[in-house]
Amino acid sequence: MAWRDAKASRVRLLLFVASIILGIAAVVSIQLFSTNLIDNIKRQSKALMGADYVIETRQVPTERAQAIVDSLQPNATEVNFVSMIAFPKNGGTKLVEVRGLEGDFPFYGTIDTQPASAAATYQELGGALVDATLMLQFNVKPGDSIKVGNVILPISGSLKAIPGSTAISTSVAPPIVIPYRFIKDTELLQFGSRKEYKFFFKVSETLDLIALDKRLQAKLKAESASLNTHIRTSERLGNRYENVGKFLNLAAFIALLLGCIGIASSVHIYIKEKLRAIAVLKCMGASRKQSFLIYLIQIAGIGIVGGLIGALIGVGLQELFPLFLKDFLPFTVDISISAQPIIMGILLGLFMSVLFALLPLLRTWYVSPLEVLRVDEQASKEPLKVRLLVFTAILVFLFLFSFWLLNNVMYALGFIVVTFVAFAVLAGVALLCIRAIRRYFPKSWGFTARQSLLNLFRPNNQTVVLIVAIGLGTSLIGTLYFSKDILLAKTDIEQSSKNANIIIMDVQAEQRDAVESNIKAKNLPILNNIPIVTMRMHKIKGDLVNDLRRDSTKSRRGFLNHEFRSTYRDSLIDSEKVVEGKWINELKPNSSVFISISDNLAESTKVTVGDVIVFNIQGVLMETTVGSIREVDWKQLQPNFNIVFPKGVLEQAPQFNIILTSVPDEAGSADLQRDLVAKHPNISIIDLRQVYTIIEDILNKVSWIINFMAFFSIVTGIIVLIGSVRTSKYQRIKESVLLRTLGAKNKQILQISAFEYLFLGLLGSLVGVLLALFSSVCLALMVFKEPFTPSLIPFLVFIPGITLLVLAIGLSNIRSVLKSSPLEVLRREG
Template identity: 25%
Template sequence: MSAVSPIAFAWRTLRRDLRTGELRALLVALVVAVAAVTAVGFFTDRVKQGMAAQAGELLAADLVVVARHPLAEPLLQQAAGLNLTVTESTTFRSVVMANDQVQLAEVKAVEAGYPLRGRLLIADAPFGAGSPVSGPPAPGSVWVEQQLLQRLRLAVGDSLELGALSVRVAGVVAYEPDRGGDLFSIGPRVMMNRADLAATELIGTGSLVEYRLLLAGANSTLAAFQQAVTPQLGRGERIQTVRDARPELRAALERADRFLGLAALVSVLLAGVAVATAARRYSQRHLDTAAVLRCLGAPQRFVLHSFVLGVVWLAWVGWALGAGVGFAAQALLAQIIGSLFAASLPAPSALPLLHGLVVAMATAAGFGLPPLLRLREVPPLRVLRRDLLPLPPRAVTVYGVAALVLLALMAWQAADLKLTAIVFGGTLAALLLLVVAGRGLVAALTPLRRQVGVAWRFGIGSLARRPGTTVIQLTGFGLGIMVLLLLSLVRSDLLAGWRDSLPPDAPNQFLINLQPEQVDPLAALFKEAGRPAPHLYPMLRGRLVAIDGHPVTPEQFAEGRPRRLAEREFNLSFMAERPHHNRLVAGHWWAPTATEEWSVEEGIAEALGIGMGSTLTFNIAGEERTGRVTSLRAVQWDSFEVNFFVVGPPAQFAGFTPAYITSFHQPATEGTFLAELVRRFPNITLIDVAAIMERVRAVMDRVTWAVQFVFGFTLLAGLTVLYAAIQASQEERQREAALLRTLGARHRQVLAAFAAEFLTLGLLAGLLASVGASGVGWVLAEQVFNLEFGWDPRIWWWGILGGTLGIGAAGLLGSRAVLSHPPLWTLRRY
């Protein structure tokens, strides 16, 4: 017996099975599964790279190394060695002088090549549109922001003193791609040529200078550089990507990333559902084969090995076909949307191919093998007595193995543990719900049968007669619909969130440093211009000196964001009412009479280890104010509204004189209002973020497109999977229908019987899927996407109607064979 190799035998059997269509359902499921996973993988990979490139414009580079001291020579050589395009810039604060006036400015010295990404716009006069330039201003000249001209009463062409150097103002900075940073704590920009730096004699030991190395190049090269350099970084050196640089984009990009991760998860889940349903059918069909093989003298081991190897061979074939389909699908998709990105989409990496292979092997083995293991126990006597079935395996073993395989795959695909845990947990809960409901359905249908007509009795009877199949089908359909609903739910929340955060009239001007006596005149000016007066927020600067009575030192915090946050001064504000664009995530808003309380933004609270009930002490202009944290707020940083990390009740700030800050929308067409504003309130600082917002909006538009396309693609894959799942269970129905027709049932009656069965299944699956999707969607919105969750009734309509009609229609469509062939054909075939 051992003479024939199970490998060869399995391959021969597979070829024969493939030829006769025996494996069609399982193969289709595998191909769809692999195609979905690889296509989503290829595509999200490319879109992520594309998004990063687009966002790079806001960093003026793809990657920046920031240091507190001149960058070491080896670092520069490393970048040059990798063929990356580089340019250096140096920024520091300094006073500039002109007309006997002094003004603190943010000086930036740049050299040839700047900016590497995006465009620098320089205008001839204040409030001009500007035209793109490249490289630094000519030696001996500078470009400045209009506030500086206003403060120092200068015009283009005048000179100013920058340290020991006298320079000529050659233009006005209209848009600087990487201006960003903390918008409220900076002076106006002075951009100079790096060659003049030494002559200013401003940079000495102890001065606070930021050295930046801007890099641009291919993604893989940048990644290699980042990997090589990160371990070498010393104190005060860090790598900055666009996510660190722009909080409003970080939020959007991270959510988009997570959405793409969710889409990948959904594709894995769908793959699992498809393969699980099809594999069950496959193993049932093989019960007889196993019995015959054993009768013919094949040992158990041989039967088992050849079936296991059959699954492995099948997985290879499914992978090869699926990866081909997946690659073609994403290439087509990239063709369609590639033009939406500024640059062409980068080439896909090969990693999704490996993902696809693992998905094929793991789903085929995870779902296909446990039922096949039963085959080993098929009593050979089955060939004589059809009623003998092997004992069913313990459910825990089968589903435990499959669930672990899925979990591992999901975690790998999504690369986000929290997201994976929530989706997986939700899926398990839904699975339980579906199994219980399936059992309940079978029990509830039995009394119902007596009260309905023949077609419904047969349809419903089919469900009750095969409780195992019914439960599995209901579970498969329910999970499939649920993950698709979930994806669409999160997608619409995500898009709505972005739309709401950046409406066309979102504030695009920040006005800071308004004095208390100017509050009323400012309101009057807005009224004169026929505009609504903007909401003014008082602002004070304070340093966090103690948490729970323990003094705060920057060193006690982790390197990176937490330490930087602890090092700098906070912008504090006070207010009686909660700002409408902030959401409380813990605690409650204070009473009007409250005194010693704080409300803290949740992100900074987490970074600094502050919780509800923590006591914080701030030093404001030499005086200490202490209070307890009584609420945590979620802040939409991408909204361009005025937001504060820490706010307190008005009484907390009694005795201080605050400056005021506001943001408002300035239509592009009305240039004179800003000039008038600056003329009447010369001390204020006006920061124009319209250009930055335009860029943010452009990036978000691309991301939105990407999300929509990936969603559509996953939806399509999901529908194919559901169709394949219906196909996989079609044979038994066909045989019964052929019997019905033999007994004289008309086409219409057979169709009605199918419809009864599928509509019942679809209705229940849709209903339960809606419950599951709403529940998981809620947790995801709260925990992962930081979005306000809206109970969307449309989900229920889509789930129930879509489930009922979709599964009903697909079921009927799949049953055409029964009606298009004579009953004898069906009876003899199965």
């Protein structure tokens, strides 16, 4: 009977199956890709680092730090810094990352070069390995030379890949590897130069790296150094894609939830139409168990088939992710397929279909044989206890599933609470509308308008079911769209001809005038000249920093060890605003030195306005008072600072400068860089236009993934809406036929259906978008932790779009009634 009835109702059940397939496909594809990503990170973490662990410091190691390093006997050493280099062959210049290496690094993975032998011979021959893309760009080949500071080295080979470099970093500053022994001769490491020393270690598998990390981390941090293991590298890589991962999981959860709504609404209306047939079966002697099992087997079978198809589609879909993420993942993701996702998809399809169809299915248990004669829809309702038990089971399933996806109890509870509130609000709005229409029924209206309103509360109406289905579908689609906007808001990189697009760094005091003259000689503007003074904290609120290091919290200790690069000026810039205290722009005679600090520094060091901080400015102690706290937008591509002094304090301190200018085109940029590097080899130049291009390219790929998953889930939602409205077709046909039999014209039937579906679509979509707005604000504040500016698209497109979609589907339901005679329609549908 289950098979025969399913064959007879296959058109009605098609959209029900589609809801399951799309929901399962989204979950399986995202989960399988996430699992592969995590497995790849764990498996390749050593090759990514090139060692088991590394000790790093951004200054010449202190005596105690060097003693710790020496006691562990490093297997390789590196110093790296960003600098300009030149190609004597054609006069080209480029900002690069110079990596001076000593030892047999890497111990895991390989240095990929062309020719392959260059990786093994460059140390002995005293040559350089130059980024392969850079060599193509400047038309140089092995055997040509490269000028690094005051040293000219032959190019041993092109560098294709090396552990410790990522696609993003190499695009901004391509790596150049030279022997460590030449670093001193380059004379590039001068006052204020940003540099990093690394000591690489290879150890036996038996060494407990976690215990070593705990034992040495505090000691090294006290010396402004840190220890990183390959284990922590893999954790950090996982966290790097956290927000994108959260969104993808959210998309999977919403796609599945939309599928569940489609199942519940479709089966609710489907079973409602079957109640009279079930009553007939019971009149003929069928038991409760038999009538229940007929439809349980039918729904379970559809769930298994839908789950299997969805899982297979999901396995195919997840192959797309590495294709679009390859340019900013620091490794190649190897996709492995196992039986687990397919089994998970089948079981998920089975549980989803049965659980969310259980409530309408239980009505078959309570159908009385007298239902054949009864018209009252209340006659076959299941007891309240049974309904509460099913609702509880559904909530438990949703909680467990969301917890499995998000791995966070509070997030899972939050999703369940928001979903439950949305369901309750929509059901409440539908019931209130029905009550209001009943109470204030417009008796003076015309026949078609009155009939369409009567349809909203007549026996066997689907007002609550359709408003809940339309509203929840719209709400989830809207939430997904708003969430997409939250993540993609950061992809808008504003550029203007008035903004600086060239940053010249590490300009020494004696070079400043000459550099400015060179820029002005090319008719380029000096947009800003920022002085930089290096300093450390000596005392905070009367406590010595050396004492605080030993007992402070981990987050605070990071700033206590920090060497600050601070500036002085008399005004705020557009990336900052004062949130506490008063901005002091200039030192007044016989006054304390009032400084301004960033909000993150204030929070980490636990200082506020009025507190005293003593700085060690290259051997000179200076007492300052916190005059204001600033909120800084660190995302803006311009120099920002934790500490800003007023004018009249640091002018005589040892300092270097950052000069900002704007170049109209690529040729002008190349000419300026070539000229400056030839005269001042120590300075570094960043062309922000290249950075803009790189960031936009990366973010475009992330945007594609996010938009794809959003579109995937939105399509699922639309199919659910189509299914929910379309399934009501078979009940409406008989009503429309009866109206035609009584003399109603096609135009009147169309108007009755149009008014009813217009009301359902408009009310459901409006409440759904408002719920989406509320849930998106919660997501922005609590999950993504990003600012949220709501888009008008859901209001201007989703509400009218979904309303028209519901209207179109509703009118298509009665198309057969309008084209054929009443008797022909009744025979065909029967």
